[in-house]
Amino acid sequence: MSMTKKLGAGFGLALSVTMMSGAAYAQDCTTKIGAVLPTSVDWGRPIAETAQFAVDQVNAAGGAAGCQIEMVLRDTQVDPKVGVDAAKALVDLEGVNVLLGAVSSGVSMPILTSVTVPGGVMQMSCCSSSTAFTTLAEEGKTNGLWFRTFATTGVQSAVGAKVAQDKGYKTIAVLYKNDDWGQDMARQIAADFAAVGVEVTTSVAINDGQPSYRAEVTEALSTQPEALYLALYPAEGTAAVREWISLGGTQNMIMANALKSDEFRDNVGLQYLGNALGTDTASPRADSADAFRAAYVERFESEPNGPGLANSYDATMIALLAMEAAGKDASGAEIAAAVARVTDPDGTAVSADTAGFTSAKEILAGGGTVMFQGATGNVRFDGNGDVSAPAVVWSFSESGIEEVEFLSLDDVDAFIASLQ
Amino acid sequence: MIQNLIDGVLTGSYISLGAIGLTLVMHILRFANFSHAELLSLGAYAALVCDALVSALVPVFAVKLAPLSLTGALIVAIFVSMVFTGLSALVIDRLVFKRVREKGQELSMVFASFGMALIIRNVIGLVFGLSPELYSKDIAFAMILSRDPLILVKPDQIFVLVAALVLMFLLHLILSRTTFGYSLRAVAENPSLAQVNGVNLQRTIMAVWLIGGGLAAVAGIFYGLSHQLIPVMGRDLVLPIFAATIVGGIGSVYGAVLGGFIVGIAGNLALVVLPSGYTPSVPFLLIIVVLILRPHGLFGEARA
Amino acid sequence: MIGVISYLVFFATTASILAIAVLGLNLQWGNTGLFNGGVVAFFGAGAYGTLILGGTPQAGHLGGYGLFYPLALLGGMAIAGLVAWIVGLLTLRLRHDYLAIATFGVAVAFENLMRNAEWLAGGAKGVRGFERPLRDALGDGFTYNIFFFLVVLVILIATYLFLERLVASPFGRLLRAIREDEEAAQSLGKNPARVRLMAFITGSVILGLAGGLYGTFYAFVSPQDVLPTLTFQIWAMLIVGGAGNNRGAIFGAFLIWGAWTASGWALSRFAPIEAQLYTGSVQFILIGSVIVGMLMWRPHGLLPERLVVSQRGKTPSA
Incomplete structure (x- = not known):
């Protein structure tokens, strides 16, 4: 192995080279x-x-x-x-x-x-x-x-609708990232909320790199929803949610998995995220x-x-x-x-x-x-x-992320079928 | 509606501060400085560092001045950052723009500023990382000014607005009452004639950069205080600031102030008529409308 | 070895497409002095236009007209020209730094429209479902890439020859005359506004041509293809190559695109793993420095504009 290759592979290789020297196989x-x-x-x-x-x-x-x-x-x-x-x-x-x-x-x-x-x-x-x-x-x-x-947006949005249904929210406002994922999520979640009888009061696009999200948040706030659905990434999610909370918006939130982020939790503050539930695809129940x-x-x-x-x-x-x-x-x-x-x-x-x-x-x-x-x-x-994949409902906690509910693949499929 | 108007005024306050510096530079040095918005980032991040330093060294200053989320340390940092950013602007001019100016033409400057913007933005990204930063993680709650219609204002925003207005007033005094203000206007009107009359051109240019940089720093910090700091914030602010400058008319400080408020209000009112996805186009639409109706802006003058 | 050739063909195709765009900008800026800060809007109009006109039907947005390819490409160019005509009418009478900012805004608004108007061009997910011409006959492997490269190369050469002729023609002299001294040109009975609009539209049609070829090459276009970065890249190519000189424009395109890709390759090859995560920022700093450095030390580019003697009496050699 040449020197340059070793250098190029860097840390990972160096680690395994050390291991290999002790291992039987070369x-x-x-x-x-x-x-x-x-x-x-x-x-x-x-x-x-x-x-x-x-x-x-x-x-x-x-x-x-x-x-x-x-x-x-x-x-x-x-x-x-x-x-x-x-x-x-x-x-x-x-x-x-x-x-x-x-x-x-x-x-x-x-x-x-x-x-x-x-x-x-x-x-x-x-x-x-x-x-x-x-x-x-x-x-x-x-x-x-x-x-x-x-996982395709279908699972995310279906579980999001299930959370809204379980929580008994009647009205919900949607903030979504204005990219292909967000536009897709917004469309899906609107259909799924409608299927479980939750009214979407407004669906507001959040553009990347805007100086301020104040107007977007005010727009959503003015419809006085019972809860807020967030299909955002941490950078704009942090800005929008901080604005939302400081203006006295509801702390009932449902988040897509992109907000499953320590950065988001720390920058918004755990004390405001007590009623925030997230959705994600999940690990299996195995050791x-x-x-x-x-x-x-x-x-x-x-x-x-x-x-x-x-x-x-x-x-x-x-x-x-x-x-x-x-x-x-x-x-x-x-x-x-x-x-x-x-x-x-x-x-x-x-x-x-x-x-x-x-x-x-x-x-x-x-x-x-x-x-x-x-x-x-x-x-x-x-x-x-x-x-x-199976799905999970999660919330933020002191130590990071906590699981609230687990839905097996069958549960997810059955729920999606019930929405049709 | 009223809420949107109020929010627009508050947003407008930092756009105005950014636009003042830009309009002076565009007027005196005659080029569209695409890197001006990066001075806002530079100032905001400089204050972040200084804020942390002061808080660590003098713990007394780290206490919040309720109901603001502002600390004494950050106030110190604002002044330090103004000086730092003003000097940085000066250094950038010495190292880059001055040389380009001597070699080429105005439009080389525009492009050089494109390049500088890229350099500053990415150096900040390298040093501070790409994730957002906050001066304070605590959320400052809005005060309810009125329940029907619901009007909410954050204490920080009032501070930002008042501080911005004070700065603008000070600048007004400088421009209208001092010999410096006089020579600035003279250079803007006719550089060679001003020189003949004993105005020191170099010194005037230096002063423009110092003032522009200092105000940009404040704008950046106020922006960070209202929202968050990210390395690409300059990229996001460049169009609104240009729009404010053009709406007000290049060269007019009062125009820039008014332009900033107009851009802020338009951005906040836009959602009443446009779907929210279209907000990034609002500054552009303003530019087009103003240029068609008043090609030199509200307060600008035609110039060869 | 075949890998290296295959890559070089691919690289040269992208570079040639960009070179066509730089030629279009050179007509606007180098020859006419119009600061187009919204290059990407016209490039994008060509790309979107070509794919929408020539693509297969897609649910939910315009398109699927399945036009014969050359017609689709011409259609894309026409759309770029149409956009340029509207933008030109609104902005060309502005002072040049106003023009730079206004056209910069045009590009932002164009991207914004493409991102939001799902009925028009698919929104953020972009336009797909385009069949590359002659793909059935040539497959989509190496042979196809060679074929496509040759097509692009021929179009690049044709564009170059067209512009050289144009610049040497009376119209070209008029462009330079207006760039140097508008009032003098006006006093000779010329209509600068009209001439500038013509030059702006022609340059934009060429930008649209480049965009159409770009869309064809990837068989896909989305709002991510029309971000301001592209405007910056194309400008960098022109400034480094030499504004006003068509050969410089082509040279600059190959050089900057080469430097852009080579620096990415070199950083991934030689920088340590930890540092690789910062290569993007480092690359942008390098490119920014090259531009600023060029303007400081060689403001007229590597191949500066040659001073043309108008009354040479013979056909100019270039």
Whole structure:
């Protein structure tokens, strides 16, 4: 192994090299995977750190498919052409067969249509939520190479409606982020609230980067709703909710998972979030479910609470498990096909940490299948690369996030069916 | 409706402060300074650092001045940051704009300011991280001025408005009562003639940067106090501030003040007629309307 | 090796598309002195126009006219020209820094409209469902990329030749005359306002052409493609290459886009992992410094405008 490679792989590799020197087996190969993530925006950076964290765990377990993994990270700057170019460079120059990313649908989509699908590379996004991907997959244009660990907005909004129903709210105002995810959420949640008989008093778009959200908040406040539904990210969520509370708005809030963030809790203040309930896809009820959280806290000294962190971890882990399952020198299509073997509902459960990866290796080597119990739950992809998962209702607490209610996959499906 | 008007006036107070500096620079140095809004960020973050320092060194100052969320430390920080930001503006001019000015033409300056904006914004992002920061995490509750119609105002906002008005009044005194104010107007009218008459052009330019930077710092801090600090706040404020400058007429300090309030009120009233997604377009619409009706702004004068 | 070639073709395609856009801006700024701060609105109008006119039907918004590709591309250019005509009528009589700000606002409003008007162009999720021309015949692998690159290259050369002719023509002389001294031009009986509007529209149509090719290349466009960053990038290319010089414009496009991508690559390759998370900010600082540095030390760009002698008596060589 050359010096430059060691340097390039940096911390993760250095850690595993130390481990390897003590281990019985020696590896002298490195497989590269690509990551195109918006590291230059506030919530993008932790997503990239979490992906690298998963790679480090896998390397500590001896790597995947017989080699150490090196994640080559490129910044998208949330600029589609920069992201597409970076993806193309990773595929053509670094020879990656697996690409993680991007975050924004507007970047993931052109990468998918002009780089990964033509190049036969598997693309696994943590966070792109647009329904356009499902349509594209239904048209048969993703060649089975596309996956995302971000549960479609359907689950989120259905559980949000259930919370409103259980709480007995009659009227609710919606504040949503004015991007593809937020517009989608606003549309879905309006339909779901209507289905359970909750009146949406107003639905207000919150644009990125506005000097003030005072007018938007006043608009929502003037309709005097019993509760507030928030499909926002922490940056504008903090600003809007602080404004909302300071103006005496109700503290009955329902939040989508993007606000599951320590930063949001700390900046708004726990004392105002007592009646705030969040929704999210959930970890399964297994002993190993805390593995991700525990390891994360040890590494970053904070809880894995932030938009896309758990999804980014799962995306990376599933990609690497699939690489392991597909074996050495597998093509992107082979790796994509192997995703089913590592997210098999009938497979052996493996936890989301180094130990889980090690045991998955043994099972896969023996020809078995595994069910990855990820940070976002028992991740299971449908034919379009969309994920469905159990759901959880959560609230903020002193120590971070507390679970209020758990809904199994069957509960979620049944509730969604009841809304139709 | 009344609430929107009041909110607009309060928002307008920091937009006005930002616009005053910009209108002076655009008038005297004759270029659209796209990096002016970054001075607001610079000032806001400088105050954040200074606030933390003073609070740590002199714990007495860390106590809140109820009912405001403001502390004594932050008030100290405002003055320090004004000086710091004014000097920074001066240094940036010396290092960059002055040289570009000597080499090229006005529009090179516009583009150089684009570049400077990018540099300042990203350096702040590197140093402070990309997440939002707050001067105080406590939420200051609004006071109810009237129940029907419901009118709410936060104590901090009243402080911001009053402080902004005081600053504007002081500036008015300087401009109308001192020789400096006179020479400023002279340079703006005709730089070479002013020089012939003994006005020191260099010194006037320096003063413009100091005043512009200082007021920008206050605007940035007031913005941070009302909302939050993020490294890209300059990017978000650049269009409203330009709009205020143009609406008021380039070169007119009073125009900038009025323009700031108009932009603030328009932004808050827009939601009454437009869907909320369209708010970012409001400053642009104002610019277009004013330029069509009064190409030189409300208080501006035609100039070759 | 094939990987390197494949990447270079891809890179050159993007760079050529951007070069076409820079040529369009050069006509406006370099030759006519119009500060267009809203480049991205015209680029975007071309991209959206082409995809909406040439795409397959999509639920919920305009589009799906499935026009023959060249017609769709021309349609995109026409839409860009139409936007430019309206914007030009409203703003061109302004002093240039007013013009810069007003057009900057146009671009913000354009992005804002695309983001919100779901009935028009799909809102934030953008326009998709576009079939790249001749994809059935050529697949969508390396062969297609080579083919598409050649098409873009031919269009780039054609645009260059067209502009060189235009600039050398009496109309081109008129543009420079107005840029240098409007009143003198007016006193010779010319109508500067009309001429400037013509130049503004022509430049914007070329920007729309670049946008149409860009949309075709990715078979997708969304509001994220029309953020102010693109305006900045295209301006940087022109300033560095040399305003007023068409070759400089093309050179600047390749150079800046090369530097932009190469710096991202170099940072990911050589910077330590921890530092990689900051590459975006570092990159923007570098690009900002290059621009400011150029303006300080080489304000006329790497390939400065050549002074044209109007009455040479022969066809100018360039």
